[in-house]
Amino acid sequence: MIVRRRWAAAATAAILVSGVLSQPVSGAAAPAAPRPTVTLASGETAVVRVQLRDQAQLDQLVARGADLANRPRGADGRVLADLVLTGAQLAELTAQGATALQIVQRAGDGARNFADSLRAAEARTKAGLRAPAAGQRTADASAAATDTLQFLQAYWWTSGGQTFVQTEVATTATDDPDVEITVSWRTADGRTGSFPLFRFEDSGEYQYHYALPQPVPAKPVQVTATSSLGGVTRPVTPTVWPNAAPPPLPEGYQKDFIDAYLTPVDIQARIKRLARQYRDLVDVIDLPYRTQGYRRTAVAYLGDPAASAIVVESVRFGDQKMNGVQVRSVDPGRASRPLGVSYRDRVLTVSLATDAAGAVTSTTDQVVAAINGRFGDRFQAFVEDGSAGLPMPVAGPARLDDGLQGTEVPTKPWTVQALRIGVHRDGSKIGVLAYSQEHAREWATPLVTLEFAERMLANSRTDAATRELLEQVDIFVIPTVNPDGANYSFHDYNFQRKNLVNHCTGTSRDPRNRNSWGVDLNRNYTVGSYFDGYVGGSGNCLSGTYSGTSELSEAESRNVIALAREHSNIRFAMNVHSYGGYFMWPPGAYKADGRVTLPRPSIDESKLFLDSARRIVGAIAQERGTVTWPSQTGPVADVLYSAAGNSADELYYELGIFAWDFEVGNDRWNAATGQWEGVGFQPPFDEAHGESQEYAGGLVEMVRVARDYAAAQDG
Numbered sequence: 001m002i003v004r005r006r007w008a009a010a011a012t013a014a015i016l017v018s019g020v021l022s023q024p025v026s027g028a029a030a031p032a033a034p035r036p037t038v039t040l041a042s043g044e045t046a047v048v049r050v051q052l053r054d055q056a057q058l059d060q061l062v063a064r065g066a067d068l069a070n071r072p073r074g075a076d077g078r079v080l081a082d083l084v085l086t087g088a089q090l091a092e093l094t095a096q097g098a099t100a101l102q103i104v105q106r107a108g109d110g111a112r113n114f115a116d117s118l119r120a121a122e123a124r125t126k127a128g129l130r131a132p133a134a135g136q137r138t139a140d141a142s143a144a145a146t147d148t149l150q151f152l153q154a155y156w157w158t159s160g161g162q163t164f165v166q167t168e169v170a171t172t173a174t175d176d177p178d179v180e181i182t183v184s185w186r187t188a189d190g191r192t193g194s195f196p197l198f199r200f201e202d203s204g205e206y207q208y209h210y211a212l213p214q215p216v217p218a219k220p221v222q223v224t225a226t227s228s229l230g231g232v233t234r235p236v237t238p239t240v241w242p243n244a245a246p247p248p249l250p251e252g253y254q255k256d257f258i259d260a261y262l263t264p265v266d267i268q269a270r271i272k273r274l275a276r277q278y279r280d281l282v283d284v285i286d287l288p289y290r291t292q293g294y295r296r297t298a299v300a301y302l303g304d305p306a307a308s309a310i311v312v313e314s315v316r317f318g319d320q321k322m323n324g325v326q327v328r329s330v331d332p333g334r335a336s337r338p339l340g341v342s343y344r345d346r347v348l349t350v351s352l353a354t355d356a357a358g359a360v361t362s363t364t365d366q367v368v369a370a371i372n373g374r375f376g377d378r379f380q381a382f383v384e385d386g387s388a389g390l391p392m393p394v395a396g397p398a399r400l401d402d403g404l405q406g407t408e409v410p411t412k413p414w415t416v417q418a419l420r421i422g423v424h425r426d427g428s429k430i431g432v433l434a435y436s437q438e439h440a441r442e443w444a445t446p447l448v449t450l451e452f453a454e455r456m457l458a459n460s461r462t463d464a465a466t467r468e469l470l471e472q473v474d475i476f477v478i479p480t481v482n483p484d485g486a487n488y489s490f491h492d493y494n495f496q497r498k499n500l501v502n503h504c505t506g507t508s509r510d511p512r513n514r515n516s517w518g519v520d521l522n523r524n525y526t527v528g529s530y531f532d533g534y535v536g537g538s539g540n541c542l543s544g545t546y547s548g549t550s551e552l553s554e555a556e557s558r559n560v561i562a563l564a565r566e567h568s569n570i571r572f573a574m575n576v577h578s579y580g581g582y583f584m585w586p587p588g589a590y591k592a593d594g595r596v597t598l599p600r601p602s603i604d605e606s607k608l609f610l611d612s613a614r615r616i617v618g619a620i621a622q623e624r625g626t627v628t629w630p631s632q633t634g635p636v637a638d639v640l641y642s643a644a645g646n647s648a649d650e651l652y653y654e655l656g657i658f659a660w661d662f663e664v665g666n667d668r669w670n671a672a673t674g675q676w677e678g679v680g681f682q683p684p685f686d687e688a689h690g691e692s693q694e695y696a697g698g699l700v701e702m703v704r705v706a707r708d709y710a711a712a713q714d715g
């Protein structure tokens with residue numbers, strides 16, 4: 001998703017999680033099983049959950065442009081991060097003191113899970129189904145207490161038959177990094193246990209002590225925290241989280257319109273079908289800014305990149321008749337010839353200069369200058385990194401190619417579409433906006449928004465309550481904000497996060513960097529942006545959080561804002577990302593110096609954000625018991641990250657829209673190992689399907705929230 005923290009690089013969602021943090025808890029089941037060894041072949045790429053040696057190691061990774069798949073969390077000096085890594089990079093990290101905890105997803109899993117999802121869909125169609133711690137540490141009672149403790153949060157809930165407790169505690173000893181805090185709990189039938197909390201700092205500032213949700217044998221009726229400095233809290237009764245449930249689903253309520261992962265082409269077809277099937281309730285809106293399309297320039301190495309070479313790139317895209325153009329360098333076979341370049345019959349020929357003895361004398365730099373000078377309107381050549389000033393070899397012919405693997409993807413600029421759903425689509429009713437897949441690799445996210453859209457439409461004909469919602473609310477849905485990147489993710493490189501526009505210059509355009517190009521759309525907006533000095537975006541075109549050449553430099557981000565501006569009745573918005581199980585709202589960015597966030601919402605608006613969040617989290621849990629943790633529900637500045645220039649901040653601060661972010665794909669509790677486990681961007685389809693069902697329920701609840709808000713305004 002959007003997340004970025006004080007380490008300025010890439011990241012999406014956040015997550016805390018770790019095996020390391022889940023300590024055995026007395027009274028709970030789940031003896032820790034030995035952890036399977038995590039291995040990765042050196043050329044293989046995967047999302048890996050890693051316990052880093054320390055903060056410095058993370059900072060170093062980020063400085064080098066590491067691809068953080070998820071938000072790192074620090075605890076007690078340890079840092080956990082989900083990173084996109086090759087086996088070689090993992091080996092290097094391990095040698096430097098990091099520990100790999102979990103392979104969240106291997107590169108090959110994307111294609112396999114996609115294929116599996118199609119097979120599952122086919123089988124369902126054939127079957128006639130509808131398609132579509134450290135141990136307890138006791139404070140030294142003899143010492144006088146030197147700190148004061150306060151519970152910031154104490155919540156419990158049950159999920160999948162297991163009860164959990166989660167707490168946050170603040171100490172007044174904010175500057176003492178060694179203070180240890182332990183929480184003790186008690187159940188109604190007198191069972192007790194305890195677990196340690198970990199100090200959590202952000203941007204160098206103490207925030208609080210916390211722990212991951214801890215399994216407990218039954219509802220805890222009391223928790224108490226003690227510190228190693230002698231501080232003791234009052235006993236507190238944890239409250240149930242989220243303590244809100246949507247109305248029960250009526251008899252015959254229709255859902256499950258998702259049978260497989262959907263490519264942008266599939267999404268286009270789905271939008272078209274819905275518009276046809278529900279003509280009276282749907283408009284399709286073509287957003288104004290067409291994307292670049294699934295296209296790239298054509299490129300070739302001339303020479304041996306390991307020895308001496310140049311890179312020759314077409315100015316136009318490969319599909320514009322530049323794929324297959326050849327380039328070669330030749331020895332003229334005569335003495336004292338000047339360097340010359342010709343282009344004929346789709347062959348670019350460099351005739352190298354010779355000396356009086358007939359020996360070739362041209363250098364790489366001279367050849368590049370000659371190509372750009374003579375044919376700069378068609379080709380842009382540059383010297384391969386490490387080949388500057390070297391003799392230009394006789395080489396080629398080499399074929400220019402855009403390298404794109406997708407064969408059935410339209411190459412033309414893409415028109416991003418929104419569905420508008422409702423009985424009164426004239427701006428007279430309050431509007432809600434759900435948009436997904438700003439980040440290409442988050443394949444489950446359009447499944448969420450499309451399931452939501454079809455639930456509203458299908459049930460409008462059979463369920464009076466749904467019909468009433470569509471009478472009162474004007475719904476906008478953009479299933480895929482970033483279709484070009486999504487096409488690349490499906491067909492070329494499944495961990496692609498950004499769009500397909502390559503703003504790199506010079507040797508960063510080397511095709512070896514092809515999987516690192518593009519703009520992070522959720523860092524390309526104007527509020528609290530990288531360009532304004534906020535944390536969490538990057539000026540490096542190869543970074544996972546590259547913010548673009550300027551605010552709103554990208555068509556994809558301009559589209560989201562254009563839709564929201566055009567329809568001023570939109571008052572609520574949900575930006576759907578994956579993965580990690582988060583629910584957040586503004587402010588979403590701060591400046592590093594002093595950790596100054598964007599302005600806080602007023603007390604009234606904060607209450608609206610939290611009350612609505614509890615309702616929506618409750619609705620998500622209705623499907624399969626998934627509970628978004630209280631520690632991951634809140635203003636981004638409190639669940640702690642900075643995402644400079646994200647879209648939710650833009651919608652809230654510029655347009656006054658209550659703008660949230662989902663990170664679908666909550667960690668799953670593994671009772672056998674006593675660990676929380678990450679699910680990844682492209683999980684096996686069963687998991688993605690589950691995410692689509694539960695988070696679509698959350699979006700339906702957002703519609704109810706909007707309806708109630710409008711009614712209260714009128715009242």
Ligand SMILES: [Zn+2]
Pocket residue numbers: 001002012013438439442577578
């Ligand atoms: Zn994302």
